[in-house]
Amino acid sequence: MQYTNEIKLEQHGPVTLLDIQGDITGFSEPFLNEAYKNADNQGASNILLKTERDIYINSGGIAVLIQILAQTKQNNQLIGITGISDHFKKIFSMVGITRFAKIYDTVDEALEKMT
């Protein structure tokens, strides 16, 4: 069984948006890492992760996201997340992701506040 993510990079002024299609699980690690590296190589300073609203995120996906947060911290980049459901906002708060990444309700709100 194979799970993949398609991740499109979009530049919105100083914000590099990673538009993530598909569920975020342990299988997402190579796809998210490659997308992050591409953004970093392009000199991204502000990174916005956008997910689809009704996706499945499991503990493996949380670990992958935290590894991305670790890289943004190392590289002094600002990171935000948008698109997630209220349930995953709660989960991200429980595990502490919200201490390192601001969660935005919409892309427009994120772009406005991260610019």
Add this chain to the structure above:
Amino acid sequence: MITNLNPPAVEVTLCNQLGYERIAMECSASFAKIFGCPADRIEDLKTVVAEAALNAMEHGNQGRANAKVTIFMDFKDDIINVAVIDEGNGIREFPPKPDITRIIDNIDPPNGFGLFLIKQLTDQVEFARRTDGGHVVKMGIKISRTD
């Protein structure tokens, strides 16, 4: 696995295939909806069922393709009870609560989130060896919990 299956109980058996936890997750959501479980508690239930099934596949059954994971669900006194059964010997040592600051600073490995979420989102949880072999995680979710 379960000897008696009296209404309203449901039993789902999965092959040991990562990704199939979604089947258990969706079954649990369908089961909870029958009893009027609110949407936020259904999301909690889906997460804990998926995480317990994942743990069963990866750690309990150690990825063995011919092993099974059985999920048993029942409803009584406003509580959805779920038992996730694998063929392993149980958890030898519980991981500490994940500390995201230490993980981000590469001091700790990024694991332990599954058990952490199970403990956070359930109203009761118990881990036990089964007398007839295998290991079970028993979880209770009150459908009326509001926090």
